[in-house]
Amino acid sequence: xxxxxxxxxxxxxxxxxxxxxxxxxxxxxxxxxxxxxxxxxxxxxxxxxxxxxxxxxxxxxxxxxxxxxxxxxxxxxxxxxxxxxxxxxxxxxxxxxxxxxxxxxxxxxxxxxxxxxxxxxxxxxxxxxxxxxxxxxxxxxxxxxxxxxxxxxxxxxxxxxxxxxxxxxxxxxxxxxxxxxxxxxxxxxxxxxxxxxxxxxxxxxxxxxxxxxxxxxxxxxxxxxxxxxxxxxxxxxxxxxxxxxxxxxxxxxxxxxxxxxxxxxxxxxxxxxxxxxxxxxxxxxxxxxxxxxxxxxxxxxxxxxxxxxxxxxxxxxxxxxxxxxxxxxxxxxxxxxxxxxxxxxxxxxxxxxxxxxxxxxxxxxxxxxxxxxxxxxxxxxxxxxxxxxxxxxxxxxxxxxxxxxxxxxxxxxxxxxxxxxxxxxxxxxxxxxxxxxxxxx
Ligand code: CA
Numbered sequence: 001x002x003x004x005x006x007x008x009x010x011x012x013x014x015x016x017x018x019x020x021x022x023x024x025x026x027x028x029x030x031x032x033x034x035x036x037x038x039x040x041x042x043x044x045x046x047x048x049x050x051x052x053x054x055x056x057x058x059x060x061x062x063x064x065x066x067x068x069x070x071x072x073x074x075x076x077x078x079x080x081x082x083x084x085x086x087x088x089x090x091x092x093x094x095x096x097x098x099x100x101x102x103x104x105x106x107x108x109x110x111x112x113x114x115x116x117x118x119x120x121x122x123x124x125x126x127x128x129x130x131x132x133x134x135x136x137x138x139x140x141x142x143x144x145x146x147x148x149x150x151x152x153x154x155x156x157x158x159x160x161x162x163x164x165x166x167x168x169x170x171x172x173x174x175x176x177x178x179x180x181x182x183x184x185x186x187x188x189x190x191x192x193x194x195x196x197x198x199x200x201x202x203x204x205x206x207x208x209x210x211x212x213x214x215x216x217x218x219x220x221x222x223x224x225x226x227x228x229x230x231x232x233x234x235x236x237x238x239x240x241x242x243x244x245x246x247x248x249x250x251x252x253x254x255x256x257x258x259x260x261x262x263x264x265x266x267x268x269x270x271x272x273x274x275x276x277x278x279x280x281x282x283x284x285x286x287x288x289x290x291x292x293x294x295x296x297x298x299x300x301x302x303x304x305x306x307x308x309x310x311x312x313x314x315x316x317x318x319x320x321x322x323x324x325x326x327x328x329x330x331x332x333x334x335x336x337x338x339x340x341x342x343x344x345x346x347x348x349x350x351x352x353x354x355x356x357x358x359x360x361x362x363x364x365x366x367x368x369x370x371x372x373x374x375x376x377x378x379x380x381x382x383x384x385x386x387x388x389x390x391x392x393x394x395x396x397x398x399x400x401x402x403x404x405x406x407x408x409x410x411x412x413x414x415x416x417x418x419x420x421x422x423x424x425x426x427x428x429x430x431x432x433x434x435x436x437x438x439x440x441x
Contacts, residue, residue, distance in 0.1 A: 021118075021201040022304070023263040024327050025254075026077070027247060028205075029240075029299075030070065030126065030212035031288060033273030035280040036240060037299045042280075044228055045237040049248030053267060055311050056303045058350055062317040063268055063300020064362055064375075068289050070151055071128045073270045073320060074207070078109045078129065078140075080324025080335075080343045084365050087430030094131050094150045094164035101431050102130015103140075108336070110324050111141030114203045117331040122193045123147060125186050125207035138173050142205070146171045146189045153209055155182045155216040155239075165214075181218050183210045183239070187246025191253035198257045203327065206250065207270075211239040215278075218242070233278035261306040264330065266323055269298040285400040291364045291373035291382055292400050308350050316357040317375060322346045340425065363422045368429045374419045381415040389416055 034040060038047040039054035066076040066083060071091040075083040083089060092101035099105075111121040123142040128151040129135060138145045150164035160168040160177055168175035169182075178185045190206045217238030224241065228234040247267070254260040272295040273279030275287035286292030300318065302308065321343035328335060329345035348354040357377075364373040372383045378395035391405040391412050405412050 021262075022307075022330055023197075023201050023259060024114075024119075024203045024323075024330065025250070025263055025265045026203075026205050026323055027250070027265065027267045028074075028077075028125070028207040029243060029267075029269045030207070030209045031271065031274055031279070032211055032240065032269040032299065033279030033281045033287075034269075034284050034294065034297060034299060035282045036211075036236075036273065039301070040299055044225075044233075045240050047240060047244040049244045049251065050267065050299075050301070053247070053251060053265065053303050054301045056305050057265070057308055057310055058302050058312055058314045060300040060302060060314045060318045062315060063298055063319075064296050064317060065268065065271055065298055065320045066296075066364065068271045068287075068291060068295030068364070068366065070212075070270050074129055075103050075107075076342075077320050077323055078103065078111075079107050080110065080321055080328075080341045081107075081339065082321070082342050082363065082426070084426040084429075085340065087427045089366065089368060089429040090431060090433035091128070091151060092130055092431055093433055096131045096133075099130075099132050099134060101433075102132060102135040104430065105134055109141045110327055111137075111143075111203060111205070113141075113328060113333050113336075114331055115141055115143065117333050118201065119331060120144075120197050120200050120202040122202065122204045123207070124189045124193065124204070126151070126153070126209040127207075136170075136173065144172065144193060146176065147186070147207070148209075152212055152214075153182060154214060155210070156180075156218065181216075181242060183208060183242045183246050187249040190246070190250040194250065194253040194257060194259065198259065201331075208243050208246070210243040211236050211279075215239055230278060236278040261304075263304070264307075264326070265303040266301070267303075268300040268320060271295060272298060283399050289366075291366060291371045293380070293394070293398065296364055296373075302346065302350060308347075309352070314350060316349070317359050317362055318346060318349075319343060319359060319362055322358065361418060361422075363419065365423065365426065369423075372419055372423070374415050374422075376415060376418065379411055379415060381412065381419065383416070383419065391415070 036042050038051040065073045067073045072083045075088040086104050095101050121142045122144040123137040125147045127149045131149050158166050215235035221238040225234045225237045272287045273281050281287050281294035284294035286294035325343035326346045344358045349358045362375045370385045374381050380392045380394050383389040390403045392400040
């Protein structure tokens with residue numbers, strides 16, 4: 001028997017180790033409409049790989065991001081903190097020599113903490129958290145990097161030059177341009193990262209810039225959508241379809257390398273679809289740039305086969321803030337106590353072990369106070385600068401059409417007080433971005 005025991009141990013121990021140290025894959029899309037994914041009901045834009053991902057896990061039907069546009073959402077994702085706590089409330093201007101335009105260097109990012117805990121880390125795609133050398137992802141905790149530093153990029157056939165949407169891609173700080181469609185390349189890079197790291201736990205942040213403008217699908221992909229009459233929506237649909245295929249390639253690599261059951265996957269969009277444009281946020285009100293649901297409530301999936309339920313909806317509000325706290329919990333890293341953090345470890349909630357709502361309240365603020373919002377239970381209060389607060393009951397009015405502020409003044413008073421208390425914890429924006437820039441990304 002003695003000779004068998006080491007064999008049994010060798011077979012069992014790696015599995016136990018893998019279970020306790022899961023990989024974490026965060027997939028972000030950019031400016032994708034709430035309704036423009038198969039698992040939220042899209043009829044004209046098929047997304048079979050994203051739909052399969054949703055079926056393998058939980059569709060979070062009240063999944064939120066912390067801001068209705070690009071960079072601030074990413075700042076909270078990387079820090080687990082409401083980004084207004086450190087003044088990251090606008091999109092930074094692309095200025096490689098201006099250290100004020102970017103995620104403040106005083107913030108410690110999730111990949112830094114995971115690196116310290118033994119995780120291999122990778123970033124692929126769009127950065128948009130500052131363009132100076134000190135702000136680069138390889139200086140902020142990511143060991144393996146491939147993508148572009150600005151807030152958007154051409155997808156195909158660009159001539160590299162020193163303009164935000166035409167800069168060279170970078171691999172670990174060195175120029176690295178590619179001939180193929182950017183979205184396809186990001187899928188190839190993600191699969192390669194997964195293939196390189198089959199033993200140690202890893203964290204991969206895969207941030208697509210699709211389907212953000214410019215809409216530049218390949219001609220072959222565009223041809224598949226000839227049935228869509230609106231030429232802009234046709235291109236947008238093809239861009240989403242290319243991203244869906246790249247996500248499929250990424251998930252297939254998890255399967256092929258035997259890592260699917262020990263990988264927690266998040267998918268969500270960085271903000272609502274921009275309006276008016278080719279996208280749809282139906283049945284939500286508003287879109288990118290706004291604190292109505294259409295700006296901040298996004299397609300949102302959490303998948304971890306064998307650990308989390310599969311093929312179900314999770315209705316209570318969850319937030320992009322929760323990626324940080326969930327990841328640290330899985331890595332066995334205590335939440336920092338030097339500054340406030342705002343996310344929660346979602347795993348006990350998603351497993352059904354904790355049946356409370358993960359977030360009693362969620363908050364939003366844009367433009368240093370141009371717009372505010374709070375969600376508590378099914379109440380949603382929106383307060384635009386110099387206008388009376390609006391109140392909606394999302395349980396029966398997901399489209400925020402019927403303002404109940406005058407009939408429920410006690411609810412308004414309560415929510416305004418909560419919003420004002422949260423506001424007192426924040427600082428003004430530390431960089432303003434360009435006027436109008438907020439809607440450009
Ligand atoms: Ca965006």
